[in-house]
Amino acid sequence: MPHFFAQNFSDQNPPDQNLFDPNLSWQAFPFEADGYDFLFEAKSLKNPKESLIGVRYGDMLFFIRKIQRENEILFKGEKNTKPHPIGILKGALRVLAKKTHLLSHNLNNDSMRQVVRSRFLLKPSEIPARKLEGFCIEIGFGSGRHLLRMAQKNPDKTFIGVEIHTPSIEQVLRQIELLGIENIVIACVDARVLLEILPSNQCEAIYVHFPVPWNKKPHRRVISARLLSEALRVLKQNKAIELRTDDAVYFKDSFHIVMEMKNAKLEIAKNLSGEVVSKYEARWQRQHKDIFDLRIFSLNEDEAKKIEYDFKIDFVIFKHPEAFKNIPKIVREDYFLHICDVFVCDALVIFSVSFGDFNWAINKMIVFDKENQTASYVGDIPLATPANIKAHQELLTLLAEER
Structure with missing residues (x-):
């Protein structure tokens, strides 16, 4: 930074x-x-x-x-x-x-790449508003070699690249411009949250290639039972989410998650070259490391899912902002809300908040303009997941209380 x-x-x-x-x-x-x-x-x-x-x-x-x-x-x-x-x-x-x-x-x-604003970088909340039919997703695209090549080979499909590493995002955005690729959009967002708000039965493929294994902190992994459930809902019938990893523990743990499902169809491979060889795969091949593939297929047509919610804050009550600085974290069964800090100047009160899902929390700043009686999130609004909606409603209730 x-x-x-x-x-x-x-x-x-x-x-x-x-x-x-x-x-x-x-x-x-x-x-x-x-x-x-x-x-x-x-x-x-x-x-x-x-x-x-x-x-x-x-x-x-x-x-x-x-x-x-x-x-x-x-x-x-x-x-x-x-x-x-x-x-x-x-x-x-x-x-x-x-x-x-x-x-x-x-x-x-x-x-x-650090100064050019790219039309291919979207706010996470803009993704669902696009016409999403026959799209593919790559989660954690890194250098972008696989994402860029697949988009070039399939110009009739839209590819959504999801990444949280800023240098990787900037590098790939620059490559999109240099290569003249028009069918890629990039989002800086936690893929586990993004999948929750995407439409059902519309995705052609989801790629998760060489994710961080997090073997000592498995709750931080991309692959989990919950993510697989959302991924299979988003995928078209008989289309697959593809995990490619050099970590045997990650592969085995992911396989066991799939085996806990009531119904499952999967393909397993070891040391077979992929359609596009990524930078990491090329490195592992030179080192003669094993590479594992696990493809899990969507078996059903799922019900349509579309959650819309306006994260509006249409009131400002801030006579005593000091009252909010030491409020304990609010923990409910399926979400939480934490006011991390409160900042003040003559005309403004700014809340630093963390909320949503326990494992996939988001952090936002909210500006309250006392002079103009307006309030809004800075940057993009939260994604309309059930946990985020409930936490936002809890925040509104909290702010409306007399203090």
Whole structure:
């Protein structure tokens, strides 16, 4: 993540002042520089040494987190609002770095893929709105070799690439442009959540190639009984989800999950070359490692599934935001809600929240504008999964209580 460390703010700190006083006002907000609007600095109510700097670039709003330490100040992107491409965030940090006594940074010049906004990168909530018929999904596409090649060989199909690793996303988006491929869209999202909101019986194939094994933390794996259930619902009848792995433990555990199903049809292979040899597969072949394939087929036509929900917050009640900073985590049978932090400035209250499914939680920032009486999620809205909907409704109930 782009960041820099500063010794002190250079604009208004004379030499005899305490250079590390977190209450020093180093720059009046708002101000504009190099195409960025720096809107406000909101202080954390849980940790007085932390704050959020709100930045607008074009149609994007994102935050920079400022953390006061004993001998330095850290500025870094707030990961829950991180813009794409990452060069947008780096540019904002470079503007701030010029106003400080800079100690160190990782803000070197951007590569081409870090500054070009791609029309092929979609918000997760935009995926269901597209015409999704006969599409294929690759979960964790890494270098993108398999995804790109399959899209080239099948121009009549739409390929959805799902990945959470930003450098991989930026690399593949650049390759899509260079190769002139038109039938790929990319989403930065947890695939386990995305599958829950996709239509039934429409997918041609789901590829999970060389996922992280997580043998010591199996709950973090992509393959689980719940994911397989959603994947088989999304797939057309007799189409398959394909796991390809070099990890024997992962393969065996996945096989046992399938064997617990009431009905199952599967194919197993060992050390057979795939249609497209990925970077990882080529490496394992050179090392003479075993490679395992497990294909699980969808056997049924499932009922149509379409959940629509408007994550609107149509009221603002914030006379005492301090009352929300120490609320314990709310845990229900099938979802949870946690207010992680509350940030305040003159006109705004910002909630950092974590909620949804216990294993597949999402983290969001919500901005409440007291002056204009508006409230909204920063960036994309949550996906309309049952757990997310229930947690959002719990949040609305919580905010409406008298405090």
